[in-house]
Amino acid sequence: MRLGPKIISSFMGFIVMFGAVSTAATSIILDRRMQREVETSEVAFARSLATRLFKVVKDKEVPTITDTLLDELALRPEKLEYLLVLDATGHRLAHTFVSPIPERLSSVNGPFDAVGYRVERLRGDSINAVDVSVPVLEGISPIGSVHVGIRGEYLEAIKHDLVRMTLVATGAMGILAFLVALWLTRRIVLPIRQLTEVANRLSAGILDVQLPGLKSKDEIQELEGSLESVLAAVSTLMAELGQQTPIAGVPDVENAHRLGADVVPEGRNG
Amino acid sequence: MAERLLEYFARAKELGGILAVTKLAMISKISSPRAKGLPDSPENVKVLEDALAQLRRELGK
Numbered sequence: 001m002r003l004g005p006k007i008i009s010s011f012m013g014f015i016v017m018f019g020a021v022s023t024a025a026t027s028i029i030l031d032r033r034m035q036r037e038v039e040t041s042e043v044a045f046a047r048s049l050a051t052r053l054f055k056v057v058k059d060k061e062v063p064t065i066t067d068t069l070l071d072e073l074a075l076r077p078e079k080l081e082y083l084l085v086l087d088a089t090g091h092r093l094a095h096t097f098v099s100p101i102p103e104r105l106s107s108v109n110g111p112f113d114a115v116g117y118r119v120e121r122l123r124g125d126s127i128n129a130v131d132v133s134v135p136v137l138e139g140i141s142p143i144g145s146v147h148v149g150i151r152g153e154y155l156e157a158i159k160h161d162l163v164r165m166t167l168v169a170t171g172a173m174g175i176l177a178f179l180v181a182l183w184l185t186r187r188i189v190l191p192i193r194q195l196t197e198v199a200n201r202l203s204a205g206i207l208d209v210q211l212p213g214l215k216s217k218d219e220i221q222e223l224e225g226s227l228e229s230v231l232a233a234v235s236t237l238m239a240e241l242g243q244q245t246p247i248a249g250v251p252d253v254e255n256a257h258r259l260g261a262d263v264v265p266e267g268r269n270g
Numbered sequence: 271m272a273e274r275l276l277e278y279f280a281r282a283k284e285l286g287g288i289l290a291v292t293k294l295a296m297i298s299k300i301s302s303p304r305a306k307g308l309p310d311s312p313e314n315v316k317v318l319e320d321a322l323a324q325l326r327r328e329l330g331k
Binding site: 225228229230231232233234235236237239240241 | 279291296
């Protein structure tokens with residue numbers, strides 16, 4: 001493979017790997033951050049709702065509970081999928097569903113552990129949400145539970161937006177890297193190619209060559225300087241040897257040695 | 271013309287023959303055939319003078 005394609009493919013390979021790693025890292029980090037976000041802000045919201053609904057849950061004032069739930073849902077329709085309140089036995093007291101309640105929600109009722117809340121991912125044919133539930137407490141006794149359903153699409157949209165942004169940024173970096181690689185290739189490969197042509201002509205015995213005259217002030221210019229030294233030395237040597245004329249009457253072998261040529265005397269060949 | 275420049279090559283030849291001339295060309299990066307076509311400019315003279323000085327040091331003369 002030639003040097004130019006090598007440089008470009010190395011750059012592009014690095015960018016593709018960087019993009020893949022950063023996209024995967026963004027996805028993992030976002031999953032964790034969103035889980036934390038749900039556990040902090042939405043649990044706090046559910047607890048606040050449970051505190052406000054305590055009296056009406058205790059008295060089972062379903063219309064009041066429903067009104068409160070609908071008001072809350074109207075405040076954040078893009079984020080909340082549903083609000084649901086169950087009594088101590090797990091029966092539904094009130095909810096915000098206009099269509100039949102998804103079957104999957106019947107399994108979200110259960111005892112709360114020491115942390116006092118539950119976060120459960122619900123994914124099914126008719127529902128895609130994260131259910132955050134907290135107990136409605138009277139003292140330390142649960143008299144019901146409040147369930148806040150956060151839209152799965154909302155969380156996924158945030159994640160997709162950021163992953164898309166990462167991919168766009170990676171794509172932009174890829175284009176930039178390609179341009180940088182092209183520029184580098186021109187800066188490195190072109191002078192090397194010119195010097196290679198000069199060296200090839202020298203090795204073919206052609207001393208009438210023109211060096212490119214690089215001004216790069218780097219190793220390539222040093223290489224050109226060395227080539228220039230060799231060219232000057234060889235040209236001078238050839239000129240000096242050309243001035244040495246064979247001495248009449250002296251055998252050819254001696255003349256050859258005088259001129260520094262590596263000649264095998266006749267008769268010794270084969 | 272390049273008389274002054276060629277003088278340096280002649281002096282190098284006196285110092286060490288063809289090898290010294292070749293070495294002078296290598297150090298100065300100016301070949302003797304090329305020197306014939308170059309003007310005796312102060313820059314060219316200085317290059318060959320410095321090169322000859324270095325050659326003298328290397329040859330110990």
